[in-house]
Amino acid sequence: MQWADRIDRRLKLRDLRILMAVVQCGTMRKAADTLSVSQPVVSKAIADLEYSLGVPLLDRSPQGVEPTLYGQALLKRGVAIFDELRQSVKEIEFLADPTTGELHVGCSETVTAGLVSAVIDRLSRQHPQLLFHMELADLTTLQRHFLRERKCELVIGRMVRMVGATPEPDMNAEPLFHEQSFVVAMPPNRWIRRRKLALATLADEPWILSPSEIVAGAPAFEAFKAVGLELPRVKVLSNSLSLRNNLLASGRFLTIIPGSVLRFGPKNSLIKVLDVELPRLPRPIVITTLKNRTLSPVAKLFIDCVREVAKPLAGLRPK
Numbered sequence: 001m002q003w004a005d006r007i008d009r010r011l012k013l014r015d016l017r018i019l020m021a022v023v024q025c026g027t028m029r030k031a032a033d034t035l036s037v038s039q040p041v042v043s044k045a046i047a048d049l050e051y052s053l054g055v056p057l058l059d060r061s062p063q064g065v066e067p068t069l070y071g072q073a074l075l076k077r078g079v080a081i082f083d084e085l086r087q088s089v090k091e092i093e094f095l096a097d098p099t100t101g102e103l104h105v106g107c108s109e110t111v112t113a114g115l116v117s118a119v120i121d122r123l124s125r126q127h128p129q130l131l132f133h134m135e136l137a138d139l140t141t142l143q144r145h146f147l148r149e150r151k152c153e154l155v156i157g158r159m160v161r162m163v164g165a166t167p168e169p170d171m172n173a174e175p176l177f178h179e180q181s182f183v184v185a186m187p188p189n190r191w192i193r194r195r196k197l198a199l200a201t202l203a204d205e206p207w208i209l210s211p212s213e214i215v216a217g218a219p220a221f222e223a224f225k226a227v228g229l230e231l232p233r234v235k236v237l238s239n240s241l242s243l244r245n246n247l248l249a250s251g252r253f254l255t256i257i258p259g260s261v262l263r264f265g266p267k268n269s270l271i272k273v274l275d276v277e278l279p280r281l282p283r284p285i286v287i288t289t290l291k292n293r294t295l296s297p298v299a300k301l302f303i304d305c306v307r308e309v310a311k312p313l314a315g316l317r318p319k
Contacts, residue, residue, distance in 0.1 A: 011052055016078045018045040019057060023075060026064040049074075080293070083150045087294050094297040101298035102131035106142035106155035111285065113241050114260035115176075116156060119305045130298065138212065143171060143288055150290070153299040156306065159283040170291050175284040176306065177313035180259040181219040183276040186248040192272045199227055199276060206235040208244050208255040220256055223278045245271075260285070260313060285310075 021031040022042060032039040050057050057071035067075055094101045107116050112134060120132055135146050139157030146152040148170070158179060167173040183202070185192055191202065203224070213220045214231055224231055232254075236247060241261075247253045248271065262273065287303060289295065295303075 011049070012045075013081070015045040015049050016074070016081070018042055019049060019071070020075060020078055020082075022046065022058070022065060023067050023071070028065070079150060084294055087296050090296045090298070097129075100127075100129040101296065102133065103296065103298045103302055104133040104135065104146075104152045105302065106135040106137065106146045106152040106157075108139060108142075108157040109136050109239055109241055110258050110261055111156050111158075112136060114258060114262075114264040115285070115306065115310060118264040118309050119302065122309065123302065123305055127301075139288075143168060147171070147288060147290055150293070153289070153293075153295060154303065155288045156285065157288075159286050167288070171288050172291055173286045173288045175286050176310045177260075178280050178284050179313075180280045181256050181278050182259060182262065183254060183274045183278065184248070184257050184262075184271045185254050185274060186245075186251060186270045186272065188251040189248075189254070189272075191254070191274055195275045197274055197276045199224055199232075200229060202254060202274075202276065203229055203232050205232065205254050206252055207232045208236040208238065208247055208253050209234050210239045211237060212239075213256060217283065219278045226279065263313070264309075 018031065018035065018037075018041075021035055022028055025031040025034055028042045028046070029039055032042045035042070046058060053070070053074070055070040056068050057074060058065045059068055090101060105116070116134075123130055124132075135142065135152055137146070139155065139159070142152065142155040142157060147155050156176075159173065159175070183197075191197060191205070207220075209220055209232075212218060214234065214237070215221060221231060235253070236243070238244070244253075244255050244257075248255060254274070256278070257271065262269075262271070287306060289299075289303075
């Protein structure tokens, strides 16, 4: 019997779903409990799959089960199959009622606080029934974990590599704009009213920075390096914008914030930009999607809105 005949006649989605549950749970008994079926049903489904394909899919041991190389290959495609089916259902729901739907988006926190907040605000006004699930992490984690495992349909963040670098082979990366960062403070910080400040003047001030800002290529690192200085005296190392804002309110601390956060963030913010010039990174903010994955209508709607909102920043290039 040819492979195509085996798939058409014998391979069942239910059996494939059971295989995925067994691997996820680690044992057939736990998978049976999770799926609310008997253990013999689970065992038969795995046996039927192995018979249909003619290869072992699981390695059994007293500690549980592990997928074989054949099992891993089937599971990889199985995830894509069920994801495509879910997307089909979403598309049908959207076609039946274009005002509803949900979307899983991965973002870095600074992108969420600026650009993505503006996009969600606009879309939620146009389509009040839309539901957005947000996952916050650095771009590498979002791409390799949330996107590749299909937990998000798209991710938005600053490209890790330099412009012109090839994205991951299974991903598409669309550049949006080059982010400009700014040194900021809040009243009553003594540097707010000063003009033409040199970075050297601020080197001994207490700074709040994120871990990604103290590595080569980041605005703070490159700016201080350009004038022959070491990184400033960092007192707090955190990705939390809320923590930054609370500490800035004391009037003692300085930090660096992307221009998109200042542009799209709260208009009544007390944050003041200091008269210090930082280099614009040659790494753009990008939308990353998975190749050969069908995007839901809501994802396409979201991406179109991101492009529109980002237009004012799209013409900017690194200096």
